[in-house]
Amino acid sequence: MHLKLTKYDIIAQYRQGFYLVYGIITVIYIFILFSVPVEARQVVTAYFIVSDTSILGMVFVGAMVLLEKQQIILQSLFITPLKLTDYLWSKVVSLTVIAVLVSSFIGFVPGGMLSNWWLMLIAVLLSSVFFTFLGLGIAARVSTLNGYIAGIVLGGSIAGFPIAGYFFFHDLSLIFPVNAAIELMVVQPEKLGILNGTMCVLSLFIWCFIGYAFAKKQFEKSVIRY
C-alpha cells in the first residue's frame, strides 16, 4: 500500500467536490430517515446504504480513471516504479473512506443501524471494496463517460439481480455480495447466528478478491499494454 498516493487521491476527491456532494446527500438522507417510523428505520437505512452509499466508489472511480486516461496520466504513471496494485488499492481505499463515513452518519445519527453497528461497518467496507474494484475493471475497458455509465448499469444489475433470490432461496442467495451485505445489516446480531454471519463475511471477502483480480486483469490488458 502506498499511503502517499492514497492521501493525494483523497485530496483530489475533496477538490472535485465528492465530500461536498455527499455531505448534502447525507443531510437529506438523515432528514428522510428521521421522518421514517422507528420500526422501519433499519430497513430503509439498509436500502439507502446498499443502493447508494456503499457503492459510491463504483460510480466515481470510472470518471477518475477516464480523466486520468485522457490526460495521459495513467500511461506516464506506469512507467514510474509505482506498482499497478498500489494504484488500484489507493483508489479503492480513498473511496471506501467516503463510503464508510457517509454510511456511518446515516446509519448512526438517526439510529437505524445502532444495534448492528459493527456488522454494518463490515458490510459497507467489503461492499465498497468489491464494487470499486468492479468499477475499476469496467473503467479500464471503456473510453467515454457514457460507455462507463452503461457498463456500471450493466455490471451493477448483474451484481444486484440475485437480490430477488433473497426472498426465495435465502441461505443459498447469501453467496452473492448484495444479499450478504443486506443480511449483515438487517438481521439482528443475536439472530444472525455464527454460521450465517461467517458465510456472509466470507462471501463478501471472496467477491472482493474476484473484483481485485478482475480490475487487475483489465488494467493489464487494456491500459498498461497500450
Place this chain on the structure above:
Amino acid sequence: MANYSQLIKSDFRNIGRDPMLMMASIAPVLLILVALFVFTLVSGLTEKHLNFPLAQYFTFGYIFLIIIAPMLLGMVYGFILLDERDGGMIGYISITPLGKSGYLMVRMLVPIIFSFLFCMMFFLLTGFHDFLNFLQLGILALIIATEAPMMLLFLGAFAGNKVEGIAISKGFGILLMTLVLDYFFRGDWRILLSISPLWWIERGVMNPQYIYPYLFGGAIVHFIFIFLLYKKFIRRVG
C-alpha cells in the same frame, strides 16, 4: 441548417456507438412500459396482500417517470459534452462554420425534441388527456422537455471535468426529491420548494384546475434557470 444537419447526422451514428445513448433511447420505452404495466401489477399485489391499492398515487408516479426521461437525456448529452470538452473537441468545432453556439444549439435541441415527443406519447398512453386539453398538454410537454438542456447546461457550467460532472449528476437526484417532499408532506413551508423547476410541473398536474398559473410560473422558472446557466456556460467555455 446544413451545418446543423451534419452534426445531427453524426449524433445519430453515435447512438450505435455510444452504449449509454442506446440505453437512453430505450429508457423512454421502458418508462412507458413501467407506467402501463408495472404500476397496475404492483398495485394489484399490494391490494391483494396488504389491502392497500396504490391507484391514488398513479398520477404522481407518472409525473415522476415523465421527468426522468428528459433528465436522463440531458445527462447523457451533458456527458458527451464533458467528454468532448475534456478532449479539446469544442475548440476544434468553434473554428468550423458551425461555431460554438451552433454546436451548443444542436446539443440542446436534439434532447428537447426527443423529450417532447416522449412526453406527448406518455401523456396520451397514460390518459392525461382525460383531465388536460391538448394545448395544456403541449405546453406541459414543452416545459418538461426543457429539463434536458437544463441538465446539460448545468453540467457544462459547473463541472470542470468529467469527475466533477459525475459528482454533480449525483446531486440531480435531489431535484427529484423535491417532488416527493411536496407530495407526501403538508405545510406552508413547501412553497420554498418552488425554487425547483420540477415543483411547478407536479403542482400543475396535481391541481389541474389551476394548470395555467402553474404552467406560467413553471415556464418562467425554467427560462430563468436556462438563461443563467447558459450565461455561465458561455463564460466558462470562454
